[in-house]
Each structure stands twice: as structure tokens, then as C-alpha cells.
Amino acid sequence: MPIIEMHLMTGRTVEQKRRAVAAIAEAAATALGVSKDTVRILITEHGLEDFAVAGVTVGGRSEKKPQT
Amino acid sequence: MPIIEMHLMTGRTVEQKRRAVAAIAEAAATALGVSKDTVRILITEHGLEDFAVAGVTVGGRSEKKPQT
Amino acid sequence: MPIIEMHLMTGRTVEQKRRAVAAIAEAAATALGVSKDTVRILITEHGLEDFAVAGVTVGGRSEKKPQT
Amino acid sequence: MPIIEMHLMTGRTVEQKRRAVAAIAEAAATALGVSKDTVRILITEHGLEDFAVAGVTVGGRSEKKPQT
Amino acid sequence: MPIIEMHLMTGRTVEQKRRAVAAIAEAAATALGVSKDTVRILITEHGLEDFAVAGVTVGGRSEKKPQT
Amino acid sequence: MPIIEMHLMTGRTVEQKRRAVAAIAEAAATALGVSKDTVRILITEHGLEDFAVAGVTVGGRSEKKPQT
Numbered sequence: 001m002p003i004i005e006m007h008l009m010t011g012r013t014v015e016q017k018r019r020a021v022a023a024i025a026e027a028a029a030t031a032l033g034v035s036k037d038t039v040r041i042l043i044t045e046h047g048l049e050d051f052a053v054a055g056v057t058v059g060g061r062s063e064k065k066p067q068t
Numbered sequence: 069m070p071i072i073e074m075h076l077m078t079g080r081t082v083e084q085k086r087r088a089v090a091a092i093a094e095a096a097a098t099a100l101g102v103s104k105d106t107v108r109i110l111i112t113e114h115g116l117e118d119f120a121v122a123g124v125t126v127g128g129r130s131e132k133k134p135q136t
Numbered sequence: 137m138p139i140i141e142m143h144l145m146t147g148r149t150v151e152q153k154r155r156a157v158a159a160i161a162e163a164a165a166t167a168l169g170v171s172k173d174t175v176r177i178l179i180t181e182h183g184l185e186d187f188a189v190a191g192v193t194v195g196g197r198s199e200k201k202p203q204t
Numbered sequence: 205m206p207i208i209e210m211h212l213m214t215g216r217t218v219e220q221k222r223r224a225v226a227a228i229a230e231a232a233a234t235a236l237g238v239s240k241d242t243v244r245i246l247i248t249e250h251g252l253e254d255f256a257v258a259g260v261t262v263g264g265r266s267e268k269k270p271q272t
Numbered sequence: 273m274p275i276i277e278m279h280l281m282t283g284r285t286v287e288q289k290r291r292a293v294a295a296i297a298e299a300a301a302t303a304l305g306v307s308k309d310t311v312r313i314l315i316t317e318h319g320l321e322d323f324a325v326a327g328v329t330v331g332g333r334s335e336k337k338p339q340t
Numbered sequence: 341m342p343i344i345e346m347h348l349m350t351g352r353t354v355e356q357k358r359r360a361v362a363a364i365a366e367a368a369a370t371a372l373g374v375s376k377d378t379v380r381i382l383i384t385e386h387g388l389e390d391f392a393v394a395g396v397t398v399g400g401r402s403e404k405k406p407q408t
Contacts, residue, residue, distance in 0.1 A: 001318075002279065005276070006274060007246055007273070016304055018117070018124075020300055020304050023300070024276075024296050024303075025120065025122060026299070028278070028292055028296055030295065031288060031294075031295045032288055032292050037122045040119075041120040041123075042114055043118035043119070044112065044114070045118070046246055046248070046273075049221045049222070049247070050247035050248070050249070052225035052229065052244070053244055054229060055224075055227075055228070055243065057221060057225055068324060069143070069144070069182075070143065070144055072140060072144075072253055073140070073143075074260070076168070079224075081151070085254070086263060087161070088167035088262050090167075090259040091259075092140075092160050093256065093258060095156070095160045096159070099156035100156050105257070107217070108256070108257055109255070109259075110343065111248055112250070113254070114137075119137055149381065153308070153322070153329060154321070154329055154332050158327040158328065159279060159327075161324065162327060164297070172327055173326045175325075175327065176324070177324040178318055179318065180384065181322070184345070187380075188361035188381040191362070191363075191364070192358075192362065193358055195358075196358050205347070205386075205391055207275060207314065207351055208344060209347075210368070211341070211342065211344070220371060224367070224371035224372055227368070228344075228367045232359070232360055232364055236348070237356070238393055239373070289389050290389070290396075290397055290400050293392035293395055294392075294395040295395075297394060297395030311394060311395065312391075313395075314347055314391055316386070316390070317390070
């Protein structure tokens with residue numbers, strides 16, 4: 001059954017997403033010994049203020065770091 | 069407590085969503101013997117490039133199939 | 137595609153789960169106008185210390201309330 | 205590792221989100237005794253028709269309640 | 273950031289899981305053009321009564337199908 | 341509504357979980373300006389082979405690192 005939820009930052013191209021789900025489905029099916037047909041992948045995209053590491057959003061972090 | 073996350077393809081009408089959550093909350097409450105008030109439902113919608121079966125997104129699949 | 141994740145407190149019987157997924161799949165398919173075959177449901181069970189309302193776990197809450 | 209997914213109604217300001225993830229990461233790290241750097245937080249926002257309590261969406265509920 | 277949640281039926285060996293996460297992280301990193309170090313994968317296992325297709329759990333389905 | 345799903349490695353004590361959900365609910369309610377009563381938190385625990393960074397599970401990583 002593998003059901004895979006993938007969380008990404010927004011901004012991937014259609015091409016990147018298609019390549020990613022093709023490669024991940026292939027990888028999962030091979031490693032787990034199941035048919036690729038049983039693999040379902042859901043992508044959820046998150047904006048710059050919707051993902052945080054160490055309590056700081058991606059948007060907040062880039063404001064703090066001056067781009068010298 | 070049932071907390072239910074429902075993943076759908078984008079494009080459902082408000083009417084469809086309201087009917088779906090009403091029916092699902094009713095179904096869950098009855099089958100599990102809990103008050104309907106305790107049931108919470110979260111809907112997340114996914115675009116055509118954000119759901120894939122067998123490593124192919126819905127968008128990619130419809131491009132491959134000629135609409136004869 | 138509806139993919140439904142249902143979070144429950146542990147302790148449901150097999151019978152309850154089977155009734156719940158049957159009723160929910162039927163409800164979702166009818167309300168959304170899709171075939172029941174496309175509905176997938178994942179159940180995740182949570183222990184008494186793994187679900188909290190208002191910052192208190194279910195286990196913690198029952199300790200506080202004397203069972204008069 | 206704490207990985208935290210937070211579901212919110214849409215409409216929070218950037219400032220509110222940044223304060224929330226800062227406070228939550230701090231709270232989780234302190235309570236669990238891990239470095240704040242290991243805490244990741246994902247926010248998913250849900251529209252008025254994408255969250256339901258007792259089988260009624262937020263949008264549906266506000267229509268029913270006359271704003272006297 | 274890719275954060276990937278993978279839902280599996282219980283019963284995979286440690287070896288299968290290790291191979292799966294190695295292959296999926298590699299696939300995601302390559303397809304999305306990010307460092308493999310940024311990929312996090314969470315596995316959740318579901319029992320026979322905790323996954324249902326078309327309203328029937330895996331456990332329920334196997335009971336119905338006589339193994340001739 | 342905040343609904344928060346927290347993924348942890350297995351092995352936290354009841355006390356740690358109770359402190360974590362109390363602190364997180366408080367933090368979320370204050371930062372978002374909502375009543376603490378509306379905050380729900382779900383904990384899911386993951387074993388050593390069910391969480392991977394950079395394609396290596398926690399269990400696999402500790403085997404590779406000799407504890408000198």
C-alpha cells in the first residue's frame with residue numbers, strides 16, 4: 001500500500017515534481033518488493049512562512065541573514 | 069476524538085464538501101459510538117501535479133492518454 | 137482519490153473499525169460522487185498520553201477528575 | 205527530532221506565525237530536553253470550508269448563526 | 273526540506289525499511305536538486321485492521337476471500 | 341482550531357509528554373490569540389527504524405558510529 005506524503009517548499013516545477021514522484025515510487029516499490037501500481041504519493045507545498053527550523057520560519061531566516 | 073484528515077483533488081464545490089463532512093461525521097460517530105460533536109475533519113486539496121499513482125501524477129497521466 | 141487518515145484513541149474493536157471504514161467510505165463516495173473503490177482509509181491509534189485537549193492528555197485529565 | 209505539523213485556519217499574519225513557531229519550538233525543546241535546532245514545524249492552512257466540527261464546516265456554521 | 277511520511281503495512285524487516293529510506297532519500301534529493309542531508313523520512317506502520325480500500329480493511333478482505 | 345501533530349522518537353516518559361503538550365498548547369494559544377481549549381495535540385511515536393535523516397535510519401546510524 002505504500003502511501004507517501006511529501007512536504008515541499010513551494011516553487012518546484014511540474015517537471016521536478018513528476019521526476020520526483022516517478023523516482024520515489026520506483027525506489028519504494030523496488031525496496032519493499034511491491035508493485036509500483038500500489039504506491040500513492042501526495043504532495044503538500046508549504047510557503048516561506050509555513051516551515052520553520054529551530055523556531056524560525058524560512059522567510060524569517062532569510063531576512064536575518066544579510067546577503068553579502 | 070476522531071480527528072479525520074481527508075485528502076481530495078482540488079475542484080470540489082462547497083456543496084460537495086459540506087455534504088461529505090456531514091455524512092462522514094455521522095458515519096464515524098455512529099460506527100464508533102461517540103458523539104458527533106467530538107468529530108473533527110480537516111480537508112487538504114491537492115492539485116493535478118500533487119497526487120501520483122504508480123509514479124505518475126494525475127496531470128502527467130491525462131497528457132499521456134489521448135482523449136479519443 | 138479520497139485518502140482519509142483517521143486518528144482514534146486506542147481500544148476500538150475490530151468490529152468497530154470495520155463498521156467505521158465501511159460507513160465512511162460509503163459516505164465519502166456518495167457525497168463526492170466517486171467510486172467507493174477509490175477511497176483509501178488509514179487508521180492511526182493514539183494512547184491515553186498521546187492525545188491532548190487544552191494542553192492536558194486524556195490520561196492526565198482522568199487522573200485529575202475524581203470518579204465520585 | 206520533533207517534527208510538528210500544525211493545522212490552522214487561513215488568515216494568520218506572518219507575525220503571528222513567526223511568534224507561534226518560535227514559542228512552540230522553545231516549548232517542545234525545553235519540555236523534551238532536546239536542542240531547539242532539531243525541531244521542525246510545518247504549517248498547513250485550511251479554508252472555511254476545509255475544517256468541520258460535528259459535521260459542519262466553519263463556513264457552513266457561520267451562515268446558520270445569524271449575527272445579531 | 274523534503275519531509276516524507278510513509279505509511280506501510282506492518283511486517284517490513286529492518287533491512288527493507290533501511291533500503292527503502294536510502295533509495296527514497298536518494299531519489300528525492302536527485303529529482304529535486306537538494307542535498308540528501310535535508311531529507312527526513314517518517315515511517316508509520318498500520319495493522320491489518322487499520323488500512324481499508326473500498327471500505328473494507330485488509331483483515332476483513334482476506335477473511336472474505338477463500339484461499340482455494 | 342489549532343490541531344497539532346507531533347512526531348517523536350519512542351521512549352519519552354509520561355511526564356515529558358504531559359509537560360510538552362502543556363507548554364505547546366500554551367505557546368500556540370498565546371501566540372495565535374486563541375483559547376487554549378481549542379488546541380488539540382496528537383502524538384505519534386516512531387521507532388529507531390522509522391525515522392531517517394539523509395536516507396539512514398536512527399538505528400542504522402548508531403550501528404555505523406563506533407562508540408569510542
